[in-house]
Amino acid sequence: MHTRTIPVFLLVGTFILSGYSRDDNFYFTKLKDGLKWEYVIDYRVAQGVVQKGRMSYRIDGIDDNIWISFFMEVIVIDGIPGVHTIHRYVRHTTEGRYVIEKDDPSKTEFLEYPNPIEVGDRWTAISPTQGEFQFYAEAIETLYLFDTKYEDCLKVSFTFPDWQGYAYMAPGLGDVKIVAEYEDGSVIMEATLVQK
Numbered sequence: 618m619h620t621r622t623i624p625v626f627l628l629v630g631t632f633i634l635s636g637y638s639r640d641d642n643f644y645f646t647k648l649k650d651g652l653k654w655e656y657v658i659d660y661r662v663a664q665g666v667v668q669k670g671r672m673s674y675r676i677d678g679i680d681d682n683i684w685i686s687f688f689m690e691v692i693v694i695d696g697i698p699g700v701h702t703i704h705r706y707v708r709h710t711t712e713g714r715y716v717i718e719k720d721d722p723s724k725t726e727f728l729e730y731p732n733p734i735e736v737g738d739r740w741t742a743i744s745p746t747q748g749e750f751q752f753y754a755e756a757i758e759t760l761y762l763f764d765t766k767y768e769d770c771l772k773v774s775f776t777f778p779d780w781q782g783y784a785y786m787a788p789g790l791g792d793v794k795i796v797a798e799y800e801d802g803s804v805i806m807e808a809t810l811v812q813k
Contacts, residue, residue, distance in 0.1 A: 648688045648709060652676040654791065655812040660697050663803045670696030672808060680706055687717065697806075721745045734771070751776040760785045760794060762809060767793050782806075 658670035673693045680687050687706035694700040704719040713731040717724050725745045730752075731738075738754045753774045760767045767787040774783040775797075782797030793810040 648676055648707065650676055650678050650688070654810060656795075656808040657811050658694070658697060659805075659807045661805045661807075668697060670694060716744075718744065718746050734773075736771075748778050750778075755783070758785070760787070762794060 653673065653675040656672040656674070658672055660668040660670060671694070673691075675691050675693075677689045677691045680689050685708065687708045690703075690705045690707045692703040694702075706717040706719065707729075708715050709732075711732060712728070714729045715726050716729045717726050723745060727743055727745070729742045731740050734740075734754050736754050736756055740752050742750045742752070744750065755772045755774055758770050758772050760770045767785070767790070770785040770787050770793065772783055772785055775781065777797075779800050780797050781800065782795065784792050784795040787793045790810065792808075795806075795808045797806045798804070
């Protein structure tokens with residue numbers, strides 16, 4: 618089966634916006650040990666083959682070994698070939714969400730998401746290990762998934778090396794749906810929230 622390398626940002630870069638409020642413009646859930654989100658993944662290739670997977674995203678404690686306290690972010694993927702468990706250090710400030718990638722030997726901190734984010738905003742995140750990522754806050758929309766209606770979702774489109782797509786973040790829940798397509802259209806990956 619034909620697979621493409623999935624960048625870490627595609628799996629985690631959009632999973633962390635939550636707690637959206639038009640009043641305070643603060644998109645991030647207060648980080649704490651034990652937070653967990655569960656997603657189902659459909660991974661489709663151009664030949665029509667669909668592979669099913671699951672993803673667990675969790676906050677797994679605090680790491681004080683870096684110059685400032687960070688939460689440990691852990692992403693576990695099952696059922697999608699070539700994807701391994703991902704570990705990153707994250708922290709939220711009034712300026713936004715900062716990240717240090719565990720596999721970055723330089724331990725360079727970078728701003729992944731600014732705060733606040735308004736419809737129409739564009740920003741760039743530069744990962745020392747994966748390159749440049751472009752984001753655009755497109756709209757506030759209502760999303761219907763299965764038997765659930767999510768109102769006032771923030772739709773954010775993104776462009777990563779070789780990938781493009783969009784995500785919907787629901788107020789107080791974070792990401793409820795993410796769709797990404799490989800640049801030549803040969804692979805489409807869709808992740809949908811099933812439990813938080």
